[in-house]
Amino acid sequence: MALIVQKYGGTSVGSVERIEKVAEKIARFREQGDDVVVVVSAMSGETNRLIELARAIQDEPAPREMDVLVSTGEQVTIALLSMALHKLGQDARSYTGGQVRILTDSAHSKARILGIDKERMAHDLDTGHVVVVAGFQGVDEAGNITTLGRGGSDTTAVALAAALSADECQIYTDVDGVYTTDPRVVAQARRLNRITFEEMLEMASLGSKVLQIRSVEFAGKYNVPLRVLSSFEEGEGTLITYEEEGMEEARISGIAFNRDEAKLTILGVPDQPGVAYHILGPIGDANIEVDMIIQNVGADGTTDFTFTVHRNDFDKAQSVLGKIAQDLGARKVEGDRDIVKISLVGVGMRSHAGIASTMFKALADEGINIQMISTSEIKISVVVDEKYLELGVRALHSSFGLDQEAE
Amino acid sequence: MALIVQKYGGTSVGSVERIEKVAEKIARFREQGDDVVVVVSAMSGETNRLIELARAIQDEPAPREMDVLVSTGEQVTIALLSMALHKLGQDARSYTGGQVRILTDSAHSKARILGIDKERMAHDLDTGHVVVVAGFQGVDEAGNITTLGRGGSDTTAVALAAALSADECQIYTDVDGVYTTDPRVVAQARRLNRITFEEMLEMASLGSKVLQIRSVEFAGKYNVPLRVLSSFEEGEGTLITYEEEGMEEARISGIAFNRDEAKLTILGVPDQPGVAYHILGPIGDANIEVDMIIQNVGADGTTDFTFTVHRNDFDKAQSVLGKIAQDLGARKVEGDRDIVKISLVGVGMRSHAGIASTMFKALADEGINIQMISTSEIKISVVVDEKYLELGVRALHSSFGLDQEAE
Numbered sequence: 001m002a003l004i005v006q007k008y009g010g011t012s013v014g015s016v017e018r019i020e021k022v023a024e025k026i027a028r029f030r031e032q033g034d035d036v037v038v039v040v041s042a043m044s045g046e047t048n049r050l051i052e053l054a055r056a057i058q059d060e061p062a063p064r065e066m067d068v069l070v071s072t073g074e075q076v077t078i079a080l081l082s083m084a085l086h087k088l089g090q091d092a093r094s095y096t097g098g099q100v101r102i103l104t105d106s107a108h109s110k111a112r113i114l115g116i117d118k119e120r121m122a123h124d125l126d127t128g129h130v131v132v133v134a135g136f137q138g139v140d141e142a143g144n145i146t147t148l149g150r151g152g153s154d155t156t157a158v159a160l161a162a163a164l165s166a167d168e169c170q171i172y173t174d175v176d177g178v179y180t181t182d183p184r185v186v187a188q189a190r191r192l193n194r195i196t197f198e199e200m201l202e203m204a205s206l207g208s209k210v211l212q213i214r215s216v217e218f219a220g221k222y223n224v225p226l227r228v229l230s231s232f233e234e235g236e237g238t239l240i241t242y243e244e245e246g247m248e249e250a251r252i253s254g255i256a257f258n259r260d261e262a263k264l265t266i267l268g269v270p271d272q273p274g275v276a277y278h279i280l281g282p283i284g285d286a287n288i289e290v291d292m293i294i295q296n297v298g299a300d301g302t303t304d305f306t307f308t309v310h311r312n313d314f315d316k317a318q319s320v321l322g323k324i325a326q327d328l329g330a331r332k333v334e335g336d337r338d339i340v341k342i343s344l345v346g347v348g349m350r351s352h353a354g355i356a357s358t359m360f361k362a363l364a365d366e367g368i369n370i371q372m373i374s375t376s377e378i379k380i381s382v383v384v385d386e387k388y389l390e391l392g393v394r395a396l397h398s399s400f401g402l403d404q405e406a407e
Numbered sequence: 408m409a410l411i412v413q414k415y416g417g418t419s420v421g422s423v424e425r426i427e428k429v430a431e432k433i434a435r436f437r438e439q440g441d442d443v444v445v446v447v448s449a450m451s452g453e454t455n456r457l458i459e460l461a462r463a464i465q466d467e468p469a470p471r472e473m474d475v476l477v478s479t480g481e482q483v484t485i486a487l488l489s490m491a492l493h494k495l496g497q498d499a500r501s502y503t504g505g506q507v508r509i510l511t512d513s514a515h516s517k518a519r520i521l522g523i524d525k526e527r528m529a530h531d532l533d534t535g536h537v538v539v540v541a542g543f544q545g546v547d548e549a550g551n552i553t554t555l556g557r558g559g560s561d562t563t564a565v566a567l568a569a570a571l572s573a574d575e576c577q578i579y580t581d582v583d584g585v586y587t588t589d590p591r592v593v594a595q596a597r598r599l600n601r602i603t604f605e606e607m608l609e610m611a612s613l614g615s616k617v618l619q620i621r622s623v624e625f626a627g628k629y630n631v632p633l634r635v636l637s638s639f640e641e642g643e644g645t646l647i648t649y650e651e652e653g654m655e656e657a658r659i660s661g662i663a664f665n666r667d668e669a670k671l672t673i674l675g676v677p678d679q680p681g682v683a684y685h686i687l688g689p690i691g692d693a694n695i696e697v698d699m700i701i702q703n704v705g706a707d708g709t710t711d712f713t714f715t716v717h718r719n720d721f722d723k724a725q726s727v728l729g730k731i732a733q734d735l736g737a738r739k740v741e742g743d744r745d746i747v748k749i750s751l752v753g754v755g756m757r758s759h760a761g762i763a764s765t766m767f768k769a770l771a772d773e774g775i776n777i778q779m780i781s782t783s784e785i786k787i788s789v790v791v792d793e794k795y796l797e798l799g800v801r802a803l804h805s806s807f808g809l810d811q812e813a814e
């Protein structure tokens with residue numbers, strides 16, 4: 001008998017029929033003796049419907065009122081799921097975020113969880129109830145409704161699991177686990193049985209959008225075993241957990257990539273202290289997030305400075321950089337939208353030499369030119385021309401032995 | 408400068424466009440210096456949509472979960488109306504029933520208000536905000552979401568007006584006031600400028616469904632001046648208030664009628680103490696509400712006992728009455744579905760003789776036979792054959808000088 005927190009996203013509860021399927025899944029856990037706390041999202045389409053209503057009135061509605069509005073989406077789902085559980089003979093009680101006092105700061109639409117009152121849930125579990133909680137929402141100290149931002153239901157689930165010291169937090173989604181890379185790009189991509197929190201963070205932030213990054217950070221911080229599974233198919237999914245002894249063998253977990261980046265270079269900047277700050281300060285002030293940063297010192301006492309930003313921020317960044325270039329007396333600004341980042345992720349690379357050279361060779365063998373390189377403890381990223389994305393990912397997937405074995 | 412509580416029903420907030428119209432109306436009150444608290448219903452159709460979702464799962468969902476579900480309807484409206492007010496440059500803050508702590512008992516789907524915490528609203532009003540509150544909902548002592556039952560938004564408005572000692576509670580609806588009778592039956596029906604709480608109660612319970620009865624009782628109890636007005640047209644509406652000196656002249660306020668009744672008679676019951684109880688006890692036990700009751704003592708030591716029930720309860724009442732008749736050794740049970748009740752309502756009749764005889768003469772002049780008569784302080788009701796409804800109402804409307812003057 002275990003205490004399990006389960007989270008079902010919008011497509012998993014997208015209709016009354018699907019909600020009833022979810023109830024059946026929960027009932028099976030109850031029947032094998034588990035205690036279950038369920039976190040649900042709004043039925044798919046509902047949040048967008050609500051946002052459209054608001055947008056019909058104002059382009060930028062007050063965040064406080066948006067939170068009052070969109071938090072109704074999950075509230076509908078908790079009631080319907082509780083009814084579906086009742087229908088199966090399961091005792092169940094629904095709660096909004098405010099009712100189980102998921103206390104957050106007052107940053108409407110992107111609030112952070114400060115604490116959870118577990119009394120009420122603990123009492124319901126003790127008396128044999130399934131506890132159904134609205135994801136994505138909380139209340140601030142003054143009792144205002146807040147939301148954690150889209151996708152925040154994962155974070156709710158992890159936070160509840162941490163507060164209740166649950167044995168496992170299960171995130172049900174429309175994929176059956178975390179893959180070595182995107183199966184749409186590499187047909188041989190394999191589901192991972194396990195992955196570490198750190199690797200998952202690298203995979204998630206690089207484009208494998210299975211879980212919200214914040215929920216993974218949260219799970220890592222509070223050591224909540226996190227499992228990603230399919231709502232629609234049976235299976236073990238992928239367990240995200242701390243590194244264990246036996247995992248050392250798996251040198252590389254997967255290959256992530258990101259098509260959403262663009263590259264900017266400022267050439268011939270006088271090489272003096274404070275240059276990086278002079279360039280990135282105004283970029284940050286313009287609310288542009290920077291990903292990779294590379295600086296090369298040239299022979300003539302000038303330096304070239306290259307960084308990547310989200311492709312949507314490219315035009316803005318280019319215009320900011322134009323000004324900076326003038327101020328710094330730089331030679332030139334160059335930009336390129338047609339790039340992608342490909343990353344090799346794996347805790348194993350810490351203790352294994354030669355990973356980087358294997359990677360560069362695999363790309364060179366395919367004639368792929370590497371434009372930027374950046375490395376971390378468990379990741380090596382390269383920026384290449386966009387047209388090489390599929391070719392590069394497939395080459396690396398195969399070189400590192402990640403391809404699924406033929407059955 | 409006054410403090411006004413306004414309530415807008417489902418059709419008044421049935422679309423984004425209508426919500427914006429409501430915001431404009433509120434802004435006009437703000438511009439003339441009034442403080443405004445607004446209570447809103449769910450957008451028309453929304454409550455039914457939610458109920459259908461629930462019914463797709465269970466025929467009789469748990470009332471606690473139904474309340475969690477349907478209370479989202481008003482929550483959507485408060486957010487949208489607040490946004491519409493912001494757009495007009497008005498400060499506004501929305502609150503669910505729970506957030507302003509409309510404390511109720513735990514009778515889900517038909518809860519009664521026990522108290523309201525006015526602190527938060529008073530603070531918002533002091534700082535120049537329009538306060539927008541979700542109607543129809545509250546929380547119980549344990550923090551569970553409750554609802555006051557359909558139409559309960561009127562009650563919310565009156566309760567808030569009472570708690571805040573508002574100068575007036577305005578109920579905006581799709582009619583422009585209370586009429587002397589149903590304008591669909593009598594073209595000359597006139598809008599009343601004023602009516603007393605007691606008269607309004609009689610009018611409402613007899614079929615002029617402008618306001619929820621409970622809200623009128625509440626307004627009377629706490630002496631909250633209540634005004635019914637149109638959301639869509641300009642006008643003074645009808646003020647519902649305590650009887651005043653000058654009102655004595657208006658002998659009759661209006662003529663109400665009810666097509667939903669049916670009549671049952673048990674004939675030849677031995678006339679002995681407890682007969683009424685023996686008959687009405689089992690009817691009450693069967694959850695059948697009785698309206699008019701008449702008992703005549705015959706010459707032969709037996710009595711005839713007649714009462715009216717809602718037409719939907721007629722078959723059930725007849726079957727219960729059949730058993731009772733056997734037990735009591737009654738001669739016979741008779742029933743008639745095709746009846747209507749017509750009522751003359753007016754505080755003036757207390758102090759004016761001859762109202763009843765004028766009424767009976769007017770009906771006799773049209774050849775209308777009276778089957779039952781029942782009187783109270785401010786009302787005389789008669790039961791007549793259904794086919795005489797329009798004829799009877801028109802005759803009375805004209806006899807008592809209620810017809811609109813030709814313009």
